[in-house]
Amino acid sequence: MPNISPIRTKKDYRAALKRIDMLIMRNPQEGSAAYDELDVLGTLVSAYEDIHFPIEAPDPVETIKYVMEENGLKQKDLIPYFGSKGLVSEFLNGKRTLSIATIKELHKAFRLPYELLIS
Secondary structure (H helix, E strand, C coil): CCCCCCCCCHHHHHHHHHHHHHHHHHCCCCCCHHHHHHHHHHHHHHHHHHHHCCCCCCCHHHHHHHHHHHHCCCHHHHHHHHCCHHHHHHHHCCCCCCCHHHHHHHHHHHCCCHHHHCC
């Protein structure tokens, strides 16, 4: 296995991505040195990306709008979880946060992680 070092710079990152592409094209067999190298480089690249290109979780409004779009729901379809049309509207317009009761209902109904519903 070639000498693998930490990814500290964008140049290191680009070189690691290039090497990963080369290894993938070789289609290494599990247990081979190339496969192990690919595994280690993938871990290093993932760690670098987590630090330098973090992906923020969507806010609760974006989460619910996504759920609505994916399920073909209208605002009126959320009334049973919020309690009223006005509460749904205020939430979707960013004027109100979710109550604990609403978070529990949305979690149960759509199997959403609590982390996505807590602002």
